[in-house]
Amino acid sequence: MAHRVVITGAGWVTPLGHDIETVWARLLQGESGVASTTVFDASTFPTRFAAEVKGFDLKDFLADDADRHAHASRNARFALGAAQRAWEDSGLTNWMALAPSEVGVYLGGGEGPVDFFNFAEAVLAGWHGAPSDEKGTEARRHEGTKGNPQSPIRNPQSPIPHRLDGASWGTVAMRKLSRVRELEQDPNLAAGHIAVQFNAAGPNFNTLTACAASTQAIGEAALIIKRGDVNVMISGGTHSMIHPLGVTGFNRLTALSTRNDTPRQASRPFDRSRDGFVLGEGAGVVILESLEHAKARGAHILGEIVGYGSTADAFRVTDIHDQGRGPVAAMRNALDAAGMFPETIDYISAHGTGTSENDNIETLSIKQVFGDRAKDIPVSSIKSMIGHLIAAAGVVELIVCLLAIRDGMVPPTINYEHPDPACDLDYVPGKARKHPVRTALSNSFGFGGQNDTLIVTAYHDD
Numbered sequence: 001m002a003h004r005v006v007i008t009g010a011g012w013v014t015p016l017g018h019d020i021e022t023v024w025a026r027l028l029q030g031e032s033g034v035a036s037t038t039v040f041d042a043s044t045f046p047t048r049f050a051a052e053v054k055g056f057d058l059k060d061f062l063a064d065d066a067d068r069h070a071h072a073s074r075n076a077r078f079a080l081g082a083a084q085r086a087w088e089d090s091g092l093t094n095w096m097a098l099a100p101s102e103v104g105v106y107l108g109g110g111e112g113p114v115d116f117f118n119f120a121e122a123v124l125a126g127w128h129g130a131p132s133d134e135k136g137t138e139a140r141r142h143e144g145t146k147g148n149p150q151s152p153i154r155n156p157q158s159p160i161p162h163r164l165d166g167a168s169w170g171t172v173a174m175r176k177l178s179r180v181r182e183l184e185q186d187p188n189l190a191a192g193h194i195a196v197q198f199n200a201a202g203p204n205f206n207t208l209t210a211c212a213a214s215t216q217a218i219g220e221a222a223l224i225i226k227r228g229d230v231n232v233m234i235s236g237g238t239h240s241m242i243h244p245l246g247v248t249g250f251n252r253l254t255a256l257s258t259r260n261d262t263p264r265q266a267s268r269p270f271d272r273s274r275d276g277f278v279l280g281e282g283a284g285v286v287i288l289e290s291l292e293h294a295k296a297r298g299a300h301i302l303g304e305i306v307g308y309g310s311t312a313d314a315f316r317v318t319d320i321h322d323q324g325r326g327p328v329a330a331m332r333n334a335l336d337a338a339g340m341f342p343e344t345i346d347y348i349s350a351h352g353t354g355t356s357e358n359d360n361i362e363t364l365s366i367k368q369v370f371g372d373r374a375k376d377i378p379v380s381s382i383k384s385m386i387g388h389l390i391a392a393a394g395v396v397e398l399i400v401c402l403l404a405i406r407d408g409m410v411p412p413t414i415n416y417e418h419p420d421p422a423c424d425l426d427y428v429p430g431k432a433r434k435h436p437v438r439t440a441l442s443n444s445f446g447f448g449g450q451n452d453t454l455i456v457t458a459y460h461d462d
């Protein structure tokens with residue numbers, strides 16, 4: 001027997017805050033979490049702004065247990081905070097009948113930030129006598145540009161003293177790099193920290209399918225429950241790419257906006273003047289349960305996962321197929337899995353990155369799936385306010401769908417000021433809208449041609 005899968009808890013850590021109601025209120029107000037980059041000194045980069053998480057302290061979430069995750073990377077800490085809030089929201093905290101083997105974890109977790117400054121200094125300039133212990137490494141990571149002023153990585157005008165030969169690399173790396181920080185770069189570590197914190201001894205997976213990761217993780221976690229392997233899955237995603245390598249990579253791909261003079265207006269999904277996405281960071285977690293398990297303990301049900309579609313473009317690793325064959329198939333597969341027709345969808349949470357190609361093709365894909373009705377469905381992108389959370393984007397957008405169902409409100413797409421003839425749907429420009437939502441569809445499309453769609457609906461007992 002296939003089990004119905006419901007959502008009983010949700011939590012997030014975002015550039016607009018760390019609790020559900022505060023962030024939701026700010027999204028409905030159309031606030032932006034984008035500002036100048038402070039996580040590192042980005043003054044020499046083409047893009048000098050991002051949507052950063054502010055004021056986060058894991059002790060505010062795990063008062064008694066934060067120290068056991070002292071070496072966790074930034075993104076793993078975000079995941080732990082979001083998971084704790086979701087776990088509390090689900091009411092499972094005091095549910096004594098839950099065996100560890102009944103609980104699994106499935107994250108879309110990105111890689112942890114690399115020890116960039118120490119590694120780059122070692123490679124470019126040799127050993128400068130910086131601290132080699134883990135405490136010293138952590139201090140230098142937060143120092144930004146306060147290190148050796150003559151280092152090429154701190155001062156681009158400084159000459160490189162010498163090139164390290166092959167025999168020296170290992171010696172320098174062993175002295176410079178932290179073994180713990182190297183471990184915490186692994187994408188699966190956030191899922192490991194969550195398993196430790198919640199004694200989740202069931203299946204544990206991590207997927208890193210770029211911007212589609214957390215949507216795919218939730219879809220696959222739902223299938224695990226659906227076939228009866230476990231009763232509870234902790235699922236979602238986390239990522240922080242606001243570091244020199246992350247920004248460099250996306251700048252080299254010309255994927256990031258460079259509106260350095262007006263960062264709050266930089267994320268402009270579907271607007272004719274868009275010039276790329278804004279890099280964000282954060283985490284989101286939902287608690288999935290079989291309906292039988294949730295009902296047995298009298299859980300409050302936030303919504304039901306009824307459809308999931310996953311496809312690959314099989315086209316190019318950096319470009320969506322120009323006719324949207326992957327996104328179209330993902331949406332149609334999700335509808336088929338839900339046993340629904342396009343007429344049942346009341347709101348679409350768009351991938352909506354703010355890049356020219358993505359927004360054009362997503363619009364085209366929606367029109368292919370929904371036909372004449374496409375222009376009557378509200379479509380919005382919260383990336384206009386919180387930037388692109390990469391592996392964590394999909395879960396945060398799914399939580400927005402749950403809140404839209406709960407409150408009958410859909411969030412706006414801010415900075416939409418100049419209509420694009422190729423993007424001609426109802427993007428809820430500027431202001432949130434009261435609109436009854438019973439069923440919502442959420443899209444996530446990732447580099448590599450990965451496409452994932454989830455359909456969530458209000459729970460009904462029939």
